[in-house]
Amino acid sequence: MSRNINWKLIIKSSIAVIAFLVVWNLPSYIFCIQDLTCVEQRVIAIFVFAALMWLMETITPWATSILIAVLLLFTCSGSCMKFFAVSHVKGMDLGHLLSYKGIMASFADPVIMLFLGGFTIAVIAAKIGLDMKLAKVILKPFGDKPKNVMLGFILGTGIISMFVSDSATAALMLGFLLPILKSIKGDEIGKKGLILAIPIGANIGGMATPIGTPPNAIVVRYLNDPEVLGMNVSFGDWTVCMLPLSLAMLFFGWFLLKKLFPFQQGHVPLDLEKNMVLKKCEPMSKWKIILIYITVGMTILLWLTDRLTGMNANVVAMLPIAVFCVTGILTSDDLAQYNWSVLWMVAGGIALGHALDESGLAKHIISNIPFSHWHPALLLFIPGLICFGLSTFISNTASAALLVPVLSVVAASSGETLMPLGGAAVLLFGLAMSASLPMILPVSTPSNALAYSTNMLEHKDIVRVGCIIGSVGMIVGYGVLITLGKFNLL
Numbered sequence: 001m002s003r004n005i006n007w008k009l010i011i012k013s014s015i016a017v018i019a020f021l022v023v024w025n026l027p028s029y030i031f032c033i034q035d036l037t038c039v040e041q042r043v044i045a046i047f048v049f050a051a052l053m054w055l056m057e058t059i060t061p062w063a064t065s066i067l068i069a070v071l072l073l074f075t076c077s078g079s080c081m082k083f084f085a086v087s088h089v090k091g092m093d094l095g096h097l098l099s100y101k102g103i104m105a106s107f108a109d110p111v112i113m114l115f116l117g118g119f120t121i122a123v124i125a126a127k128i129g130l131d132m133k134l135a136k137v138i139l140k141p142f143g144d145k146p147k148n149v150m151l152g153f154i155l156g157t158g159i160i161s162m163f164v165s166d167s168a169t170a171a172l173m174l175g176f177l178l179p180i181l182k183s184i185k186g187d188e189i190g191k192k193g194l195i196l197a198i199p200i201g202a203n204i205g206g207m208a209t210p211i212g213t214p215p216n217a218i219v220v221r222y223l224n225d226p227e228v229l230g231m232n233v234s235f236g237d238w239t240v241c242m243l244p245l246s247l248a249m250l251f252f253g254w255f256l257l258k259k260l261f262p263f264q265q266g267h268v269p270l271d272l273e274k275n276m277v278l279k280k281c282e283p284m285s286k287w288k289i290i291l292i293y294i295t296v297g298m299t300i301l302l303w304l305t306d307r308l309t310g311m312n313a314n315v316v317a318m319l320p321i322a323v324f325c326v327t328g329i330l331t332s333d334d335l336a337q338y339n340w341s342v343l344w345m346v347a348g349g350i351a352l353g354h355a356l357d358e359s360g361l362a363k364h365i366i367s368n369i370p371f372s373h374w375h376p377a378l379l380l381f382i383p384g385l386i387c388f389g390l391s392t393f394i395s396n397t398a399s400a401a402l403l404v405p406v407l408s409v410v411a412a413s414s415g416e417t418l419m420p421l422g423g424a425a426v427l428l429f430g431l432a433m434s435a436s437l438p439m440i441l442p443v444s445t446p447s448n449a450l451a452y453s454t455n456m457l458e459h460k461d462i463v464r465v466g467c468i469i470g471s472v473g474m475i476v477g478y479g480v481l482i483t484l485g486k487f488n489l490l
Contacts, residue, residue: 012058020049028092033368037095038087039076040361046071047402050352054398061395062341065348072103072355098358106351110314111217112343117317118211119338121296122164124324126172127334128284128292139176146190146263150197151254153177157201158250162209162243163300165339166202170447173198174454181456184268188456193261194268195451196465199439200253202447204473207436208246209303210238210313214346215400215435219428221350222408227357229412231425235303235313241429241490245480249473256468288329295323342397349401362409376421379414380430381478383407387434388474392444396435404431422485429481429490437473440466 024045028036031044046068053064075084077100087094124130138159142152153173161169177198181191206212210220216238223233302309302316324330356362383403390399411424418424438444442452442462451457484490 009058012056016049016052016056016058019052020045023048028089033364035093036364037093037359038089039095039097039359040364042076042084043072043355043359043361046076046355047352050348051402054395054402055390060341061398062344062348064398065345065351065401068348069103069106069351072098072351073100076355076359077103096359098355102354102358103351106354107344107347109221109347109350110312111221111350112347114211114217114314114317115214115343115346116338117299117320118163118165120320120324120330121299122168123334123337124292124320124329125164125296126337127329128289130292130296144267146265146268147254147258149180149268150194150257153194154197154201154250154254154257157198158205158208158246161202161205162212162246165342166206166213167446167450168339169205170198170202170450173201174450178454180268184265187264189261190263190265192457192461193257193263195454195456196257196261196461197254199445199447199451199462200257200465200469201250203436203439203445204246204249204253204469207249207433208239208243210235211303211317213436214342214397215404216242216432218346218349218397218400218404219432222353222404223425223428225408228408229424229428233425235316236305236308239304241481241484242433245433245477248476248480249469252472252476253469256465260465284329288327291323291327292329295320345395345397346401349397349405352401353405356405357409362406363413365406365409374417376418379410379417380421380427383410383427384430384434384474384478387431388438388470391435392438392440396438396445400431400435404428407431422482422490425490426478426481426485430478433477433481434474437470437477438466440470 024042026041028041031041033040049071050064050068053059053067054061058064059067074080076098078097079100080097085094085097138156139149139152142148157169157173160172164172174195177194181194184191207216210216220233220238223229223231299316299320302311302319303313321330387399387403390402408428411418411427414427415424418427439448440463442448442459444466448462448466452459452462481490
């Protein structure tokens, strides 16, 4: 019996493994880092391996994250195999072995708890149809004029995406939109605009809150790390800064779609009750439904006012988990609906960042690169462009996981250099923004892929809109961030 051999997978895996082994065994002077230790070189090799695996998507991104953690535990931690507990290069120090507890703790990092709280709210909201009710409430005031319907979808998607993952939001809103599209006779160009409103809303809306997209949470973690920047950026602080930018870009996206994909007919048949295919929600007692509304509202309120209450957003995220578990609202079946792959993906990035930091490699690299002699604009914009480019082809979470740990140290050590452009925080806020804006290809984001899967869009439609949104977003976004930084609002 003949077997189908996946040569593409074999070649990709071989490239990553060979690069890993080459970097692992290179003479230390090749890296041009004075006093490089053995553990630090191993971390560099694992970093290169992770970058290639994420870039080529040899295996699923979350599986790569698990593999990263295992490699760090087995070769670089204080509980590694005895063979790796010594330096095998003459004259090269072993360096500081990593805490195996620290690596494993990445999977229970406070950022992971924040996402668990967000996932809990999303799952329970879907369970009682709260997400659909919210979408209906958002869409109904916009009437049936095509441009207003388009605005309703782009704003509705953006608002929901601030608290729910972009892929889940896009799937929900496409479920509402498809019956409406079927009721529209002809007008194929206008239909394209309506479909594209959803990935634009999902991608840009996520910038507004720390839980809107994983890169935001990763950036917040390093902004608040007392050993890096220690800025104590709260949920409310982030939202106050990024919500206006997100809304401005959503309205720009609407304006762009109106111009590029105009409707020919005067109205869209938007009978919500008739056209929207609503799923059957699980029957639940009235007191439980009331409790869900109160808990969700209280959680969001505490997130937005954490500066006033003194409660960390990660701690607040445990409230809905506890309430829904104790009351039986959250069941074991509901847990299966959590997006665990995203959590493991983020955890792998945190583990890699932990290795870069604890081994001393990040600071070692920074001390050997003369960032203080760089022009502030280069120091600010080049990382953003690199993040934008990476996120176009690989997961934005993977891009943030690779770049944020190193660049957070750059930001901390180059604060004075960056002061003319708003300070160190602008660099990291810019990375979060740069990770959310790329939507040039159908594969750039899950929401793009979902929109493309409707078979109503051409590749060039996404490319054209994505290029314009990305370019304008980067220019406007950095302009806003620099302004906020100069007025000490970041």
